[in-house]
Amino acid sequence: MSELETTIDDRFPAYRSALFELLAQPSISATGDGMEQCAELLLSMLDGYPFDRVERIETSRYSLVYAERTVDESAPTVAFYGHYDVQPPGERDEWESPAFEPTVRDGSIYARGAGDNKGQFLAHAFALDALTGADADPAVNVKLLVEGGEESGSLGLIEYLRGEPTELADADLVYVADGPMHASRRPTIIYGNRGIVSYQLDLETANSDLHSGNFGGPTPNAANELVEVLSSMFDGDEVTVDGFSEDVEISAADRELVGTIPVDEDALKSELGIDEFATDDPYYERLLLRPTMTVSGLSSGYQGEGKKTIVPHRATAKLDSRLVPNQDPERVLQRITEHVERENPNVEVTKMGSFPPMKTPLDTPASTPLAAALGTVWDEDPVEMPLLGGSLPAAYFRSELDVPVLVVPYANPDQGNHSPNEHLDVDCFRNGIETTARFLERVPTEL
């Protein structure tokens, strides 16, 4: 057993106690509950680890908590990102043990925030501690930025990154441990994420719903018209809006990589209750490399039991489009708006939100030592994913700071983040600490 492993194992009870202390402190950004106390606790906790400087960074929303250890001004800098806020716990009786009383059962730590994200970002601090304890101080500078609003839109983080983020000015890499590992429980590296643009289509054709006997035929019907506009925007799995996909590029390397991601399609269908997938394309190619046009809500006329013989005067559709690298949310929405305007100038398009896609090159220098670190700790090659299907605030580090971002989830696939009985397997927590440490040992001094 290496000196590093011995140190981690010796100090593991202390690391677990520190995690439990942080988990016992509620920190719900949606309501503000416990946020200030959690930031204070985290600041004093990080002071106990081998950082040179621990600071609070104010934003107009929740504070950021920042810690750094500088080994050499000329060495590269790895910035770790995490978040100390958690999802609301939900109903007490859906939890086997209370959400803010961390409890170990069957080798897992049960608590709100265990995996998402307190157990994951603390692993970085513990890794630095273990490395120092094993006399293996890393050759790179280490920074840790923990935000308080990830579950509520990361507004404070975005404000910080769009301001003058001097603390991160010299970062050469942003490293994010968040989310669950791949369903196969193999270690996982994710190089980016799809973006999103959400929008709403509204149509009003008269000043009230009309009787379908007295008026049906000559009078316009908002539901019928909106259905026709929507159907002009896609055809099965194809988006038919002119220019929608103009910036989409699928590289041979990405296509090859997604082909290596394991997927049990039959198990997935059975779990989700799906007869057939929407496309014959390979599952992960469709999920990760191509944009979407998803109607997420439809509403018009009478929706109760039975029937009501009306011609609806209003109809609304909510949509989101997941975007892949090179697509710009604003440009995509512009194309959609132009299309809708051509189809039916009375339909109003309203932007509901957006998030850029993010992509770190597969051959970024940090990927080789990271894959080696994961292989050593888990005794298995990592699953490498060119993108996540969903969106991550980590994308803002790439878009605002223009640094490579790697996402390395440490939590078990069934962590249940955002659900009752969230839990982080004890071995995942331990291996997460070792992964950060082994990565810091291996990361090259040229990044």
Add this chain to the structure above:
Amino acid sequence: MSELETTIDDRFPAYRSALFELLAQPSISATGDGMEQCAELLLSMLDGYPFDRVERIETSRYSLVYAERTVDESAPTVAFYGHYDVQPPGERDEWESPAFEPTVRDGSIYARGAGDNKGQFLAHAFALDALTGADADPAVNVKLLVEGGEESGSLGLIEYLRGEPTELADADLVYVADGPMHASRRPTIIYGNRGIVSYQLDLETANSDLHSGNFGGPTPNAANELVEVLSSMFDGDEVTVDGFSEDVEISAADRELVGTIPVDEDALKSELGIDEFATDDPYYERLLLRPTMTVSGLSSGYQGEGKKTIVPHRATAKLDSRLVPNQDPERVLQRITEHVERENPNVEVTKMGSFPPMKTPLDTPASTPLAAALGTVWDEDPVEMPLLGGSLPAAYFRSELDVPVLVVPYANPDQGNHSPNEHLDVDCFRNGIETTARFLERVPTEL
């Protein structure tokens, strides 16, 4: 002034008192409130007019009230139809005077049921009374059938007509005074009505809504798929379901007749808040002679404020198709079901209700004396409409008894049936009485 007119004017205060007495008696079929008392009151009231026989006909729902005067077994028989039930009054404070306290203001009788339908069917009884009083007994037999469930689906009437309606076995014509006169306030003859078939489309593609980031793309989307099925069913104003319109026939006579119905399209657009009509076809041709496919309700996924990034697993559309003569609701629904099955076999089609179209030939023998009677009373030619856009229970007389049906609304265009402050103009009430009387004077002894 004729003997008939003098008699009507002499007895008018008594007719008005009788109407007020009936209006003061609530009779709400939706709740059952006052229904039995109203039937009793009506039976005793009709006993005071020159009928030979007044009877209650039981159904499994509300009773029918029946009265007859037979002048000659070999003479033709005109059956008048009406309904003694009314719509619920709604909020008290929306009424200027209480709904069941009939009040005259500005030449109108305000009360729930004034026009819909107590003032209209009583006119037939008063007409018989006035004719007899003027020594002008009609040359035809007169029957009056008043149902108690018209505002609640006419289930008792339908049950009666589908049983052995011996009282109406020898009817040669069904005459219905109901609804408002044409908006121009010209007297109005309506020869039929559109039918309707209502149906619902349901699609379920998974066992729950899915996260659009984690699953959007490869997984099926119920909202997108239902939009595509719906859009395959119509194209603008055209219904594109194979066979949907196979039984539609528009005769030259009908087309010519609808061209004579006055319509102020600009006033209508402005009143309804409509930019453009859905079609360039003449308004009444589109409203009365052609079937429709109306999406009356749409529902899927998230419909609240803002957005929710989901792939909906369920989608529902409610539709109704207004049908024109020769179309059979069951056959039309069969065509729609076949179409949907071809487009997407996972979409379930459920019938929600139907009502047959009805059409009395324009050259039915009673139409000439009716037009003459209306012209005499109102000093204006009637507006003749081949159909109503909506549906009438009178259609069942045609479909079950195979007799001609004429609809002759006596109420003012702004009667506000089903709304607060329902009112029947006093002159409409009086002219209704005279119209029935003059029709009975003129109706040929060969029908």
